[in-house]
Amino acid sequence: MSESLAGKAAALDAADELAAARKLFALDEAVYLDGNSLGALPAHVPARVADVVTRQWGELRIRSWDESGWWTAPERIGDRIAPLVGAAPGQVVVGDSTSVNVFKAVVGAVRLVDDPARTDVLVDAGTFPTDGYIAESAARMTGKQLVLVDPADLPAALGPTTAVALLNHVDYRSGRLHDLPGLTAAIHDAGALAVWDLCHSAGALPVGLDEHGVDLAVGCTYKYLNGGPGSPAYLYVAERHQAGFDSPLPGWNSHTDPFAMTLGYEAAPGAVRGRVGTPDILSMLALEASLDVWDGVSIDAVRAKSLALTDFFLECVEAYVPAGSVTSLTPAAHAERGSQVALRCEDAPRVMRELIGRGVIGDLRRPDVLRFGFTPLYVGFGDVERAARVLSEVLRG
Numbered sequence: 447m448s449e450s451l452a453g454k455a456a457a458l459d460a461a462d463e464l465a466a467a468r469k470l471f472a473l474d475e476a477v478y479l480d481g482n483s484l485g486a487l488p489a490h491v492p493a494r495v496a497d498v499v500t501r502q503w504g505e506l507r508i509r510s511w512d513e514s515g516w517w518t519a520p521e522r523i524g525d526r527i528a529p530l531v532g533a534a535p536g537q538v539v540v541g542d543s544t545s546v547n548v549f550k551a552v553v554g555a556v557r558l559v560d561d562p563a564r565t566d567v568l569v570d571a572g573t574f575p576t577d578g579y580i581a582e583s584a585a586r587m588t589g590k591q592l593v594l595v596d597p598a599d600l601p602a603a604l605g606p607t608t609a610v611a612l613l614n615h616v617d618y619r620s621g622r623l624h625d626l627p628g629l630t631a632a633i634h635d636a637g638a639l640a641v642w643d644l645c646h647s648a649g650a651l652p653v654g655l656d657e658h659g660v661d662l663a664v665g666c667t668y669k670y671l672n673g674g675p676g677s678p679a680y681l682y683v684a685e686r687h688q689a690g691f692d693s694p695l696p697g698w699n700s701h702t703d704p705f706a707m708t709l710g711y712e713a714a715p716g717a718v719r720g721r722v723g724t725p726d727i728l729s730m731l732a733l734e735a736s737l738d739v740w741d742g743v744s745i746d747a748v749r750a751k752s753l754a755l756t757d758f759f760l761e762c763v764e765a766y767v768p769a770g771s772v773t774s775l776t777p778a779a780h781a782e783r784g785s786q787v788a789l790r791c792e793d794a795p796r797v798m799r800e801l802i803g804r805g806v807i808g809d810l811r812r813p814d815v816l817r818f819g820f821t822p823l824y825v826g827f828g829d830v831e832r833a834a835r836v837l838s839e840v841l842r843g
């Protein structure tokens with residue numbers, strides 16, 4: 447059995463049109479299945495960051511705000527991310543954390559709706575916690591209430607009191623992919639606005655923000671976009687909403703003429719309106735450099751490989767691990783699967799510790815979930831077969 451799956455892995459790797467991308471990353475012998483938490487380092491980034499530090503900062507100093515393009519980096523890098531999430535230029539701005547952008551997006555959406563009869567901010571019940579905490583505070587500050595809803599029940603929960611729905615595109619725990627086109631349409635049919643958190647989907651699968659009429663979206667850049675630890679997040683405000691987008695954090699960087707230093711705030715047009723204060727240039731330019739790995743890459747090819755990787759992992763797990771020792775929380779249907787596999791098992795903390803000790807890097811979601819993220823740009827089918835084989839060894843003790 448093991449030989450036939452190893453052979454299948456070799457054949458799949460040989461036919462993999464994205465296989466060459468792996469050499470763009472600094473990787474070692476370990477099987478790195480934690481790119482859904484922290485993407486691997488693209489190998490060219492250290493030299494680019496060194497240039498930013500030693501030449502742009504060290505030599506050009508203040509001149510770099512203009513001459514090295516520091517000032518316009520948030521919108522320039524936003525336009526590099528835009529095609530990866532299906533957005534036309536001018537709608538994505540990079541900066542701050544996902545948490546902060548959730549705040550801007552939810553308050554901004556409530557203000558766009560501007561209807562006192564619409565009292566509810568719906569959030570998916572399995573949300574990554576920060577979204578729920580911030581949406582609750584945003585709801586309270588805008589005189590609304592938070593309503594937690596299972597995404598499966600969302601269509602029934604929507605109605606004339608719904609102002610905004612904030613949803614995670616992929617559930618961080620189970621890897622379930624939610625139906626962004628269908629749910630966005632249902633939210634619009636109810637007269638509300640849709641805000642999506644793309645942390646676990648951007649860079650792993652096509653999102654289609656413009657195509658599906660999403661209103662606002664946020665996402666991080668340190669997972670499948672490989673921007674580095676704590677790299678800045680992004681905010682998408684659909685063009686049709688930009689003129690009415692009233693940011694709850696109207697910092698001087700989003701002023702129409704920041705250097706006029708006027709007391710009165712006048713919001714800049716376009717994506718820039720989502721900016722707040724001075725951007726974190728070192729992280730931002732590390733992110734910009736890391737985005738080079740996407741040159742010439744089709745997100746559809748990424749999605750096809752992602753599904754093949756997760757299918758193959760589930761096949762190997764099924765074949766190798768003792769029956770009944772793990773249960774997959776990840777949907778079998780492709781239409782409902784992101785780019786990770788979550789396995790529930792007994793003694794999960796020990797199992798993950800031992801996996802990591804044997805060079806298979808995943809992570810743990812307490813109390814009993816093993817998460818394995820599959821980044822199509824650098825994970826191969828041989829890695830997948832090895833990960834499942836080592837998992838079975840660990841489970842067999």
Ligand SMILES: Cc1ncc(COP(=O)(O)O)c(C=O)c1O
Binds near residue numbers: 544545614643646
């Ligand atoms: C879905 C989702 N939203 C938000 C966050 C975290 O946001 P921040 O970068 O502000 O910590 C994460 C982090 O893993 C996440 O998975």
